[in-house]
Amino acid sequence: MKRNERIGAIIKILSSNPNKIFTLNFFTDKFDSAKSSISEDIVIAKRIMENMKLGKIETLSGAAGGVKYIPCVSKEDTKLLMDELCSKLKDENRILAGGFLYTSDIMFNSSIIKRAGEVFATQFSHKNADYVVTVETKGIPLAVMTADALNLPLVVARRDSKVSEGSTVSINYISGSTDRIQKMSMSKRAVKQGSRAIVIDDFMKGGGTARGIVDILTEFEIEVVGIGVLISTKKPEKKLVEDYISLIFIDEVDSENKKIQVYPNNNL
Amino acid sequence: MKRNERIGAIIKILSSNPNKIFTLNFFTDKFDSAKSSISEDIVIAKRIMENMKLGKIETLSGAAGGVKYIPCVSKEDTKLLMDELCSKLKDENRILAGGFLYTSDIMFNSSIIKRAGEVFATQFSHKNADYVVTVETKGIPLAVMTADALNLPLVVARRDSKVSEGSTVSINYISGSTDRIQKMSMSKRAVKQGSRAIVIDDFMKGGGTARGIVDILTEFEIEVVGIGVLISTKKPEKKLVEDYISLIFIDEVDSENKKIQVYPNNNL
Numbered sequence: 001m002k003r004n005e006r007i008g009a010i011i012k013i014l015s016s017n018p019n020k021i022f023t024l025n026f027f028t029d030k031f032d033s034a035k036s037s038i039s040e041d042i043v044i045a046k047r048i049m050e051n052m053k054l055g056k057i058e059t060l061s062g063a064a065g066g067v068k069y070i071p072c073v074s075k076e077d078t079k080l081l082m083d084e085l086c087s088k089l090k091d092e093n094r095i096l097a098g099g100f101l102y103t104s105d106i107m108f109n110s111s112i113i114k115r116a117g118e119v120f121a122t123q124f125s126h127k128n129a130d131y132v133v134t135v136e137t138k139g140i141p142l143a144v145m146t147a148d149a150l151n152l153p154l155v156v157a158r159r160d161s162k163v164s165e166g167s168t169v170s171i172n173y174i175s176g177s178t179d180r181i182q183k184m185s186m187s188k189r190a191v192k193q194g195s196r197a198i199v200i201d202d203f204m205k206g207g208g209t210a211r212g213i214v215d216i217l218t219e220f221e222i223e224v225v226g227i228g229v230l231i232s233t234k235k236p237e238k239k240l241v242e243d244y245i246s247l248i249f250i251d252e253v254d255s256e257n258k259k260i261q262v263y264p265n266n267n268l
Numbered sequence: 269m270k271r272n273e274r275i276g277a278i279i280k281i282l283s284s285n286p287n288k289i290f291t292l293n294f295f296t297d298k299f300d301s302a303k304s305s306i307s308e309d310i311v312i313a314k315r316i317m318e319n320m321k322l323g324k325i326e327t328l329s330g331a332a333g334g335v336k337y338i339p340c341v342s343k344e345d346t347k348l349l350m351d352e353l354c355s356k357l358k359d360e361n362r363i364l365a366g367g368f369l370y371t372s373d374i375m376f377n378s379s380i381i382k383r384a385g386e387v388f389a390t391q392f393s394h395k396n397a398d399y400v401v402t403v404e405t406k407g408i409p410l411a412v413m414t415a416d417a418l419n420l421p422l423v424v425a426r427r428d429s430k431v432s433e434g435s436t437v438s439i440n441y442i443s444g445s446t447d448r449i450q451k452m453s454m455s456k457r458a459v460k461q462g463s464r465a466i467v468i469d470d471f472m473k474g475g476g477t478a479r480g481i482v483d484i485l486t487e488f489e490i491e492v493v494g495i496g497v498l499i500s501t502k503k504p505e506k507k508l509v510e511d512y513i514s515l516i517f518i519d520e521v522d523s524e525n526k527k528i529q530v531y532p533n534n535n536l
Contacts, residue, residue: 004272008279008316012323015280017379048276055280096434102457104433108424110416111285137404137424138432144409148378156376156405164406165372166364189370 001031006041011048014057014069018121019151021066042067053077070125071118071149075268078122081115082264085248089231092258099253101260103231107138107202110145113230116247117145119268120200120228123245124150127225130195131155135184135213142230143200155197157216161185169219173212184212186220193221204232204246207239214241274299274309279316282325282337286389287419289334310335321345338393339386339417343536346390349383350532353516357499360526367521369528371499375406375470378413384515385413387536388468388496391513392418395493398463399423403452403481410498411468423465425484429453437487441480452480454488461489472500472514475507482509 001009010027027038046057053074059067073081085106094101106112120142132150134143135157147154160183161168170185191197199213214224232239232246247268251261269277278295295306314325321342327335341349353374362370374380392414400418402411403425415422428451429436438453459465467481482492500507500514515536519529 004275004312005316005319007272008275008313009320009322011276012279012283012317012320015284020379044272045276048273049280051273052277052280054277096431098431100432102432102434102455104424104455104458105421108412108415108422110412110422111288111419113412114416137408137426140405140408141412141422144376144378144381144412147376148382151379153373154376154378154409156372158405163364163366164368164370166370187370187372190372 001033003037003041003044006031006033006038007045007048010038010041010045014045014067015055017151018055018069018071018149021060021064021068023066026066071121072125073115073119073122077115078119078268079264081112081119082247082268085112085116085230086262086264089248089250089262090260092260094260095253095255095258099255101250101253103202104138107230108141110141113141114145116230117142117147117200118149119247120146120198120226120245121149123228123268124198124226127198128196129198129225131191131197131222132200133157133197133213133217134200135159135209138203139201139230142202146198146200146228150198152198155186155190157184157186157213159183159185165189169216171212171216171219173208173215175206175208175212182209182212184216186216191217191220191222196223196225198226198228199224200227201229202231204229204239204244206236207241207244210244211240269299269301271305271309271312274301274306275313275316278306278309278313282313282335283323285419286323286337286339286417289328289332289336291334294334339389340393341383341387341390345383346387346536347532349380349387350515350536353380353384353498354530354532357516357518357530358528360528362528363521363523363526367523369518369521371470372406375498376409378409381409382413384410384498385415385468386417387515388414388466388513389417391496391536392466392494395466396464397466397493399459399465399490400468401425401465401481401485402468403427403477406471407469407498410470414466414468414496418466420466423454423458425452425454425481427451427453433457437484439480439484439487441476441483443474443476443480450480452484454484456488459485459488459490464491464493466494466496467492468495469497470499472497472507472512474504475509475512478512479508 132147165187227244400415495512
C-alpha cells in the first residue's frame with residue numbers, strides 16, 4: 001500500500017470511531033506495514049486534520065497507548081451551524097397554537113444534529129464524563145450524536161417505567177413548558193453510582209426537565225458535569241439549572257404578527 | 269497542499285456526510301487546486317475505500333453532479349457486528365421478570381448502533397426511500413443512524429399526540445409484546461403524501477408495532493419499501509408484517525435455566 005492510501009484509510013477509520021483508541025499494531029496488521037511507516041502516516045494525518053480544522057488526532061503513549069480522533073468543531077463551523085439553525089427557526093410556518101414552535105424536523109435531521117452533537121462534544125470533551133443522559137423523546141438524536149462523538153454510553157430516562165428496563169428509580173418533577181407534574185424513571189442497570197454525566201436535551205424553557213434529570217441522577221449519586229440544549233428561551237432568564245450551554249436562544253414568538261426572534265450563542 | 273493531504277481531507281469530508289453530493293468546485297475552492305488534480309484525488313480516494321472495504325465513493329456526472337460517499341458494510345464486517353451482538357445478548361444477566369431481556373445498553377450504544385444503521389443503509393440503499401420512520405423510544409438511535417447513513421430525514425411516531433407536533437393523525441394498534449391496544453400518532457407536517465419510507469425498530473415479536481407504523485403511513489399514502497429491526501424473536505414465526513430484515517434472532521429465553529438462545533441472520 002502506498003502512503004496516501006494508508007493515510008486515507010487511517011483517517012476514515014479514526015474519524016468513524018471518535019475517541020476510540022486504536023493501537024499502532026492495529027494499523028501495522030491491517031496494512032502489513034512497519035511501525036515506523038505507520039507512525040509517519042499518523043503524523044501526516046494529524047497535520048491534515050489540524051490544518052483543515054476537521055478535528056484532532058491525538059497519540060497516547062504507554063501501555064494503553066495508541067491513536068484516537070477527537071471531534072473538535074471550529075468556531076467558524078459552530079457559527080455556520082448556529083446561523084443555519086437560526087434561519088430555519090425564523091420560518092413563520094413553525095408557529096403552532098399557543099405560541100409553540102414546530103421543531104421536530106430539526107431535531108430529527110441527523111445531519112444538523114450530528115454537527116450539534118460534535119459542538120457539545122467539543123465543549124464538554126475535558127469534563128471526563130462517563131455518560132450522556134437525556135429524557136425521551138425529542139432530545140434522543142442529539143444526545144446519541146453527542147454520545148457518539150464522545151464515545152460514551154447514552155442513558156435515556158423514560159416517562160414511565162417499562163418492564164423492559166428492569167428495576168427503576170422514579171421521580172416527579174415539574175415541566176416548565178406545561179407547568180404540570182410529570183414522572184421520569186431511570187433503569188438501575190443503566191448507570192453506576194459515583195459517576196459523572198453530561199445532560200443533553202432539545203429544548204429548555206424553565207429548566208424543569210433538566211432539573212428533573214439532575215435530580216434523578218442525584219438519586220444514583222451521579223454528578224452532572226455539563227448541560228447542553230439545542231434551543232432555550234430567553235425568558236424566564238432564571239432557569240431551574242445553572243451553567244447550561246444553549247446553541248440558540250429564542251427571544252420571542254409573536255403569534256399575531258408571525259415573527260420569531262432567535263439568535264445564536266455568541267460565546268461559542 | 270500535497271496530494272496525500274487533499275486525499276485525507278476529501279475522505280474525511282465525504283465520509284462524515286454520507287450520501288451527500290459535493291461538487292468538484294467545493295473541493296477546488298477549499299484546496300485552491302485545479303479540477304484535474306481533484307479528479308485524480310477522487311479516483312485514488314475511491315480506490316482506497318474499495319480496497320479497504322470502507323464504503324464506496326461514487327461520482328455523478330451532469331448538472332447535479334459531484335461526488336458522494338455511500339456507506340457499504342462488507343459481509344465480513346456485518347458478520348463481526350452480528351457476532352458481537354449475539355455474544356452480548358447471551359449474557360444471562362439480561363433476563364428480566366417475565367422472560368424479557370434488558371437491551372437498552374445495546375440500543376443506546378452509539379458505536380454498535382451506528383454500525384447497525386450502516387448495515388440497514390447497505391441493505392436499503394437501492395430502495396429510493398424519502399424517509400426513515402420509527403416509533404418512540406428505543407428504536408430512535410438505530411433509526412437516526414440509519415437515516416444519517418442514507419442522508420434521509422427521520423420521522424418519529426409518538427405514543428401520544430403532543431402540542432409541539434401540530435396537527436397529527438392517530439391510530440390504534442395492538443402491540444405484540446403486551447397484547448394491549450396502544451396509540452400511535454404522527455405529525456402531518458412530518459411527511460408528504462405519496463412518498464416512500466423505510467421502517468426501523470429495535471425489536472419485533474409479533475410485528476404489531478411495525479404493522480402499526482405501516483398502517484399510520486398508509487393514512488398518509490406512504491409506501492413502506494423496507495423494514496429493519498435489530499432483534500426479532502423466532503416465535504411467532506408468522507409476523508404481522510412480511511419482508512423484514514432482522515440482524516439477530518432470539519430463539520428462546522429460558523428464565524429457569526438462565527439460557528438465552530440467539531443467532532445471527534446468515535442471509536446478510
